[in-house]
Amino acid sequence: MKETTRNKLIDATFEEIYSHGYQGAALTDILAKAGVHKGSMYHCFENKKEMALAAISEKIAERFGTRYRAIVELQGPYLQHFFDVLRDESLRDFNRGCPLANLVQEMSNLDEDFDRVLKGIYAKFRDVLKLIFDRAVKAGELKVCDTDKLALFSIVVIEGAILSAKASGNSKDYFDSIEMLIEHIEMSRS
Amino acid sequence: MKETTRNKLIDATFEEIYSHGYQGAALTDILAKAGVHKGSMYHCFENKKEMALAAISEKIAERFGTRYRAIVELQGPYLQHFFDVLRDESLRDFNRGCPLANLVQEMSNLDEDFDRVLKGIYAKFRDVLKLIFDRAVKAGELKVCDTDKLALFSIVVIEGAILSAKASGNSKDYFDSIEMLIEHIEMSRS
Numbered sequence A, B: 001m002k003e004t005t006r007n008k009l010i011d012a013t014f015e016e017i018y019s020h021g022y023q024g025a026a027l028t029d030i031l032a033k034a035g036v037h038k039g040s041m042y043h044c045f046e047n048k049k050e051m052a053l054a055a056i057s058e059k060i061a062e063r064f065g066t067r068y069r070a071i072v073e074l075q076g077p078y079l080q081h082f083f084d085v086l087r088d089e090s091l092r093d094f095n096r097g098c099p100l101a102n103l104v105q106e107m108s109n110l111d112e113d114f115d116r117v118l119k120g121i122y123a124k125f126r127d128v129l130k131l132i133f134d135r136a137v138k139a140g141e142l143k144v145c146d147t148d149k150l151a152l153f154s155i156v157v158i159e160g161a162i163l164s165a166k167a168s169g170n171s172k173d174y175f176d177s178i179e180m181l182i183e184h185i186e187m188s189r190s
Helices: A002-020 A027-034 A038-044 A048-073 A078-087 A099-107 A112-138 A147-168 A171-186 B002-020 B027-034 B038-044 B048-073 B078-087 B099-107 B112-138 B147-168 B171-186
Strands: none
Touching (some): A002 A027, A002 A038, A002 A099, A027 A038, A027 A048, A048 A112, A078 A112, A078 A171, A099 A112, A099 A147, A099 B099, A099 B147, A112 B147, A147 A171, A147 B099, A147 B112, A147 B147, A147 B171, A171 B147, A171 B171, B002 B027, B002 B099, B027 B048, B048 B078, B048 B099, B048 B112, B078 B112, B099 B112, B099 B147, B112 B147, B147 B171
16 A cells, blocks of 8 residues: 555656656645645655655666667577667657656756766666677677677767757657667677 | 946856856855846846856857857868867866756756747757858868767767766767767768
């Protein structure tokens, strides 16, 4: 029962922050969306900030886990699975952009706790991409190369591409950029 | 006299928004920073939003103008000037990130007026980069290539690289990504 209340709060908090930013997400709206009274919230979390940090950690980790970490568990071909995820329109919300990037832009220089949590998520994302490229090297799909830099460049292009599509209102900007990233990675094919 | 008050307000508004976001920038802090009374503000602007949109348009246009549009006015070598700007650490504030990207992330899906203004700035930025590449083609520095896509990819990497440096707290992420972008552009050298 308590777990259900907690999950409802986590889901509603993530959605409200994703739509309005942390500073723009009102606690009353989160509680209304979750269908949870303030008193019940205090059984789970001390305040809006603690709830927000939990929601961000858990929901973004879940998104990256489903999309990217899942690739590492597969048998390969690793690069093809990675490219399929990048090209999958259904995984993208260009109106709201990337929840991780939004929060980094909004909060990293304003609050140390947010900065710490976001740094952790970002580092994990980068580690997972490096792991995909390491598997691809091991499987003979990629030449031996600097997989750490390739992971950095991939994150940079993915985040920049989502931002460009949000800025221009044109999802084609995302897909065109992703094809250029894929061409770049293909140059390291074995 | 009125122009000076207006300039003070524009500068203070830009700085406060750059540091705290639009929703996080308090009007009282802007007025205190500008050293302007609320009554005088109303001689120049109707409200915080009108002042913010003016500040964003003028100050970001000024930044891009000084950095990138200036390259078009030079005699070349265009690519080398462009790479020099990209590599210039003194032009970057990795703590606060890119003011355009921050505002797109925060406001594009929340407010139509912001969305329109930011779309305009973004499109101009992209046009200027395309113009630099077009000049480079004309000057024989670059092979004939899709300069529009090269401009898109450049913005994507620049914005993604600044975001990554802000997310990780490590400016090396920016510089490593920029070198990979430069390598990518160098592949189209004549």
